[in-house]
Amino acid sequence: MNHWQKNLETSIAIRQELLSDSSFQVNLERMIELVASCFRNGGKLLLCGNGGSAGDAQHIAAELSGRFKKDRAPLFAEALHVNTSYLTAVANDYGYEETFARMTRAMGRPGDVLIGLSTSGNSKNVLKAMEAAQEIGMSTVAFLGDQKGSIGEVANHCLMVPSNDTARIQEVHITIGHTLCEALESSLF
Numbered sequence: 001m002n003h004w005q006k007n008l009e010t011s012i013a014i015r016q017e018l019l020s021d022s023s024f025q026v027n028l029e030r031m032i033e034l035v036a037s038c039f040r041n042g043g044k045l046l047l048c049g050n051g052g053s054a055g056d057a058q059h060i061a062a063e064l065s066g067r068f069k070k071d072r073a074p075l076f077a078e079a080l081h082v083n084t085s086y087l088t089a090v091a092n093d094y095g096y097e098e099t100f101a102r103m104t105r106a107m108g109r110p111g112d113v114l115i116g117l118s119t120s121g122n123s124k125n126v127l128k129a130m131e132a133a134q135e136i137g138m139s140t141v142a143f144l145g146d147q148k149g150s151i152g153e154v155a156n157h158c159l160m161v162p163s164n165d166t167a168r169i170q171e172v173h174i175t176i177g178h179t180l181c182e183a184l185e186s187s188l189f
Contacts, residue, residue: 007167010163010165010168011168011171011172014161014163014172015172015175017162018161018162018172021162024159027157028159028176028179030157031141031159031180032179032180032183032184032187034113034139034141034157035113035115035141035180035184036183036184036187036188038111038112038113039075039076039184040188041111043076043109043111043112043113044077044078044107044108044112044113045061045064045075045077045078045112045113045114045115046077046078046080046103046104046107046108046112046113046114046133046138047060047061047079047080047114047115047117048080048081048100048104048114048117048125048126048129049079049081049117049123049126049143050118050123050126052166052167053118053119053123053143053170053173054079054081054117056117056143056170056173056174056177057079057080057081057117058079058081058082059174059177060077060079060115060174060177060180061077061078061079063077063177063178063181064077064181064184065077065078068181068182069182069185070185070189072185072188072189073189075184075188078107080099080100080103080104080129081099081100083103086103087099090102090103096124096125097124097125098125098128099125100116100125100126100128101128101129102132103129104129104132104133104136104138105132105136108132108136108138109136109137109138110136110137110138111137111138111139112133112136112138112139113138113140114129114130114133114138114139114140114141115140115143116129116130116140116141116142116143116151116155117142117143118142118149118151119144119145119166119169119170119173120145120147121142121144121145121147121149121150121151121152122147122149122150122151123151126142126151130142130151130154130155131154134154134156139156139157140154140155140156140157141155141156141158141159142157142158142159143159143173143176143177144158144159144160144161144169145160145161145163145164145166145169146160146161146162146163146164147164148160159176161173
């Protein structure tokens with residue numbers, strides 16, 4: 001078996017496991033309803049992550065603020081890392097761990113939602129953003145791998161992918177993100 005066959009088999013196995021995991025399905029539905037309720041009440045969705053997870057956060061935000069499958073009104077969704085001048089200034093002046101927390105305090109309001117993506121569950125800047133969000137009165141959702149880590153201990157809701165392989169976890173995270181986008185378009189429009 002070559003690498004791509006092994007990767008596909010592993011990806012399929014993870015998704016099959018999630019299909020039979022009723023707890024994951026309940027958590028997914030709760031997360032979708034939480035974000036839908038936030039938007040119905042005029043709130044915002046903020047997202048954060050590092051590396052590939054930052055790319056996934058930005059991807060999900062773009063689908064919601066632009067469009068996914070339907071031509072519809074935009075939803076306020078923003079990835080917290082997209083302003084590189086801000087990011088580098090705050091990292092320089094306050095430390096990288098403060099980058100997402102500081103922007104969460106600037107943008108977040110009670111009733112908004114923060115989704116933090118971390119394959120390890122231990123990204124300190126995502127953790128600090130979760131803590132800042134909860135201080136404000138925001139709800140927090142963590143997209144994680146098979147380890148809760150410090151982020152999973154703090155987040156209000158966790159969606160855990162049963163894998164410790166970063167690439168496979170991120171592939172499922174974007175599937176969860178697309179599922180969220182499709183469900184929101186269906187329920188809100």
